[in-house]
Amino acid sequence: MIFGQILVNWLLLSSLYAAVAVGFSLVWGIMNIVNLAHGAFIIVGAYIAFWMYTQLHIDPYVGIPLTMAALFTIGWLVQYVAINRVIRAPLLVTFLFTFGLNLLITDLVQQIFSSDLRSINTTYTGNGFDIGSIHIAFDSLITATIAISLTVALSYFLSRTRTGNAILATGMDRDAARLMGINIGRIYALTFGIGAALAGAAGAMFAELYPFNPSEGGAFTLRAFVIVVLGGLGTPWSAIAGGLAFGFAETVIPLLPGVGSGYDDAIAFAVLVAVLVFKPNGLLGKAFYS
């Protein structure tokens, strides 16, 4: 049944997209930074997974905690050393800064790993099981499970722990949070680190699912942006909602008569403009931070 297969593909793709966007959404919501280096972090995560698999024979899914730790360190340092210094500058400056960072990271990855297309082929790559006529690949299913678990974990962390509450408070009102004794610089570094770590996890999972090369980062950033616009800022759940909406557009639009494949970025962009023109604050739209 083709319809059931489309449904399953949509859900599996959406969960990967939720993982791509959840860190981006956190950083944007809490700090009002649109992190254009998010795609580059995802690519770094993918290459770390690739390197660990080829050199150390660590399975990409098992290696996710290590990938996340590495990306957390990078993100924490970037925020602590650089972005904290320009956080009060006009929006254009942080925007430009993260784009510069994106170029720098992408280029470094390219110098180290070359721009060849890479992929990870584990023993279970390409295998799956069938329910009726619907085929489900193992790696897609594991990805979906991990993506949803990470979102749940982030949500729990933000709402139930003291540090998580401090992050939310800083997002709501920076100055009030400082008066309550929260160290803003550290909270920002932590938030950016978590955002980068989630990007790393998404990158590792992407590396298992699809072939990749360093130039793919820009497409991820654009997608993450569209997903956040669709789902709205605010909670980790809105990334899942945005992922579902965007995954739907990307699964269904190429199936329409007269469209065909090859227009991935154009679809992402058309969805973005269509939503923004009618709902400038996103579909579920209210700005968490303003």
Place this chain on the structure above:
Amino acid sequence: MATDLHQSVVASPPPEKIKERREWLWSLLIGLAILVAIATIPAYGDASLLHTWTLIVMYVVLAQSWNFIGGYAGYAAFGNVTFFGIGAYTVGLLVLAGLPFWVGLIAGGVIAGMFALLLGLPVLRLRGQYFAVATLGTAEALREFVEVKDIGGRGGGLMSLPLPSLDAYPFLFYAFIMLSLLCLLITVVLTQSKFGYALIAIRENEQVAQALGIHTYWYKVGAFVLSAVPTALAGGLYAYWATGFDPGTVFDRGISIEMVLLTFLGGSGTILGPIIGGILFETASFQFQTSGLNLHNTLLGLSIVLVTIILPQGLIRFIQEFTRRSTPGLTPANRFMEGLRRVRRFIAANGI
């Protein structure tokens, strides 16, 4: 045009106004001097030097035209390469259809202007990051469209024109210089006009500008079109200069970002900023290239990171701050120290 400006200086009696207005006159003169100095390059007869400087002047033009929307109106247009690509492909298609080059060039400017108008109507309702990403996305989507539809006709959108390579001839070099001169004059007129003041008001505070009765929306659309047309002309000239190109080159988002960086490096929203920033960065970049290091993107990324952290206000304002007239009666040594102190405060206020 120049006599008009001159008369307006003579006709204004209050002394402090004359002093204020001299700044643009100095900028204009320095800008002209720089362009004239560059225009002597073909006299050396060095083909590779000419090649390099043609590209440098092209980037200067791109930065100058980005300055209208990004520097003066303060709108973070991150997809201006769209217009560059439109200019290049219009020239390519019309030359392939057998029309003369200049028809294609003008058509490219007109089409890009209309595209900017049609695109600006929805996206200029957006603010901040939303506008930035919407423009970034336009460029990506258009690149993909040209690639998939194979507009160039040689597979993947590749276009090659049946032209002699004009690479070594100074004709296109002078065309770029004239375009840069035109942008310089437009910028100078802009800073003295109601249109320019409206754009600056939008940059400083759009809501207040609106409350003052400025039709901000139409001024923004105007600035967007104004920055699109010279970009498209530069794209058309590039098409003729390169004779072969693909969507990845003329819709490269790196070019969009380079426009922003060059303007920021020199000083966005200043007359000379894009010229100085463009010349400094591109000279350094080409120097690296000729010494065999393929570090263009690394250099670009690193420069962006450093400029945004250390000097987001740009070099021009930095120099202005240093040379601003100090309190009278200081000895030269004290005046120098005063300048240094000011610079330290300036950096502290804007970056590290």
